[in-house]
Amino acid sequence: xxxxxxxxxxxxxxxxxxxxxxxxxxxxxxxxxxxxxxxxxxxxxxxxxxxxxxxxxxxxxxxxxxxxxxxxxxxxxxxxxxxxxxxxxxxxxxxxxxxxxxxxxxxxxxxxxxxxxxxxxxxxxxxxxxxxxxxxxxxxxxxxxxxxxxxxxxxxxxxxxxxxxxxxxxxxxxxxxxxxxxxx
Amino acid sequence: xxxxxxxxxxxxxxxxxxxxxxxxxxxxxxxxxxxxxxxxxxxxxxxxxxxxxxxxxxxxxxxxxxxxxxxxxxxxxxxxxxxxxxxxxxxxxxxxxxxxxxxxxxxxxxxxxxxxxxxxxxxxxxxxxxxxxxxxxxxxxxxxxxxxxxxxxxxxxxxxxxxxxxxxxxxxxxxxxxxxxxxxxxxxxxxxxxxxxxxxxxxxxxxxxxxxxxxxxxxxxxxxxxxxxxxxxxxxxxxxxxxxxxxxxxxxxxxxxxxx
Numbered sequence: 001x002x003x004x005x006x007x008x009x010x011x012x013x014x015x016x017x018x019x020x021x022x023x024x025x026x027x028x029x030x031x032x033x034x035x036x037x038x039x040x041x042x043x044x045x046x047x048x049x050x051x052x053x054x055x056x057x058x059x060x061x062x063x064x065x066x067x068x069x070x071x072x073x074x075x076x077x078x079x080x081x082x083x084x085x086x087x088x089x090x091x092x093x094x095x096x097x098x099x100x101x102x103x104x105x106x107x108x109x110x111x112x113x114x115x116x117x118x119x120x121x122x123x124x125x126x127x128x129x130x131x132x133x134x135x136x137x138x139x140x141x142x143x144x145x146x147x148x149x150x151x152x153x154x155x156x157x158x159x160x161x162x163x164x165x166x167x168x169x170x171x172x173x174x175x176x177x178x179x180x181x182x183x184x
Numbered sequence: 185x186x187x188x189x190x191x192x193x194x195x196x197x198x199x200x201x202x203x204x205x206x207x208x209x210x211x212x213x214x215x216x217x218x219x220x221x222x223x224x225x226x227x228x229x230x231x232x233x234x235x236x237x238x239x240x241x242x243x244x245x246x247x248x249x250x251x252x253x254x255x256x257x258x259x260x261x262x263x264x265x266x267x268x269x270x271x272x273x274x275x276x277x278x279x280x281x282x283x284x285x286x287x288x289x290x291x292x293x294x295x296x297x298x299x300x301x302x303x304x305x306x307x308x309x310x311x312x313x314x315x316x317x318x319x320x321x322x323x324x325x326x327x328x329x330x331x332x333x334x335x336x337x338x339x340x341x342x343x344x345x346x347x348x349x350x351x352x353x354x355x356x357x358x359x360x361x362x363x364x365x366x367x368x369x370x371x372x373x374x375x376x377x378x379x380x381x382x383x384x385x386x387x388x389x390x391x392x393x394x395x396x397x398x399x400x401x402x403x404x405x406x407x408x409x410x411x412x413x414x415x416x417x418x419x420x421x422x423x424x425x426x427x428x429x430x431x432x433x434x435x436x437x438x439x440x441x442x443x444x
Contacts, residue, residue: 024341
C-alpha cells in the first residue's frame with residue numbers, strides 16, 4: 001500500500017515537472033519569436049512628461065543629483081497625482097521588464113550588449129524593491145507617508161533606464177530608434 | 185555476476201562514446217569552458233577501465249564496493265556540474281546578482297527537501313539492507329537533480345537570462361537522464377529486488393541506454409559550433425562599455441541615496 005502511494009506521488013511529481021517544463025519551454029519559444037513591434041506593444045503608456053518632471057525634480061538632465069534647495073519642489077501629493085498613485089508605479093514596474101526584454105532583443109544581435117542588459121536587470125530589481133516597500137506600506141496604512149520618497153526614487157531609476165536604453169539603441173544605429181523613443 | 189552480451193555491448197559503446205566526447209571537448213576547446221563536465225566524462229572513462237579490471241581479476245565483493253564508491257563520486261560530480269551550468273547562466277559577468285543568488289539557494293534547499301520527503305516514502309523490498317540504501321540513494325539524487333534543472337530553467341526565464349547554446353545542450357542531456365532515472369528509480373522501488381532481480385536489471389539497462397543516447401547527443405552538439413553572433417563594431421563596443429560604467433555609477437549613487 002505504501003509503495004502504491006509512493007508511485008502515485010512520483011507520478012504527480014513527474015506530471016508537475018513535465019507541465020512546468022512545457023510552460024517555460026513555450027514561454028521561451030514565444031519570447032524568442034517576439035518581434036520588435038510585439039515588445040513595444042507590451043509597454044504600457046506612461047506620461048513621459050510626468051516621469052521627466054518627477055525625475056528632474058531631484059536630478060539634473062545629466063543624471064547628477066541636484067543640491068538641496070535647487071529642485072526638490074514637488075510635494076508628495078503632486079508626485080502622487082503626476083504618477084497616478086501606486087497603480088502608476090506598478091505600471092512602471094511592468095514596463096521595466098519590457099525594458100530588459102528590449103535590451104535582450106539587442107543582445108540577440110550583439111551578444112556583447114549583455115553587460116548593459118545585466119545593468120538594466122539590476123535597475124529593474126531596484127524599482128521592484130521600491131514598489132515592494134510601497135506595497136508593504138499600503139498594507140500597514142502608511143502609504144502616503146512613504147510614497148513620495150520611494151516613488152520618486154523609483155521614477156528616477158526608471159527615467160535613467162529609459163535614457164540609457166535609448167542611448168544604447170542610438171549607439172547601435174538601430175533603425176527603429178524613432179519608434180522606441182515614441183513608445184518610451 | 186552474470187554479464188550478458190547486451191550488457192557488454194552497452195558497456196563498450198558507452199566507453200567509446202565517452203572517449204569520443206573527451207576528444208570533442210579537447211579538439212573543440214570546450215574543456216576549459218566546462219572543466220567539471222570534462223572531469224565527469226574523464227572520471228567515467230577511468231571508472232569503466234577500473235571496473236572492467238576489478239570484475240575480471242578481483243572478487244565480487246570488491247567489485248560491489250568499487251562500483252558504489254565510484255557511483256558516489258559520479259553523483260558528487262553531477263552536483264558540481266549543476267553548479268557549473270548555474271554559473272554560466274546566472275553570472276555571465278562573473279558576479280552573481282543578489283536576488284538570483286538568494287532564489288538559487290532557496291531553490292536548492294526546497295528541492296532537497298522534496299527529494300528527501302519522496303525518498304523517505306520509498307520502501308523497496310530487498311534481500312540486503314545495502315540494496316535498499318543504493319536504490320534510495322540513486323532515487324534521491326535523480327529527483328534532486330531533475331528539480332534543480334527545472335528550477336534553473338524557471339529562474340533563468342523569470343530573470344530574463346538567456347542560455348548559451350552549449351550550456352543548454354549539456355543541461356538538456358543531464359535533465360533528460362535525471363528524469364529517466366526518477367522513473368527507473370521509482371519502478372525499482374515498487375518492484376524491489378527481493379524475489380526477482382530481472383526487473384531491476386531491465387530498468388538499469390534502460391537507464392544506461394538513455395545515458396548512452398545522451399552521450400551521443402553531447403558529442404554531436406558539442407562538436408557543432410554555436411550560431412555565430414554578429415560582429416560588434418569597435419565604436420559600439422567602446423560605447424557599450426562606457427554606458428555600462430555609467431549604469432554602474434548610477435546604481436551605486438541610487439543605492440547610497442536610498443540609505444541616506
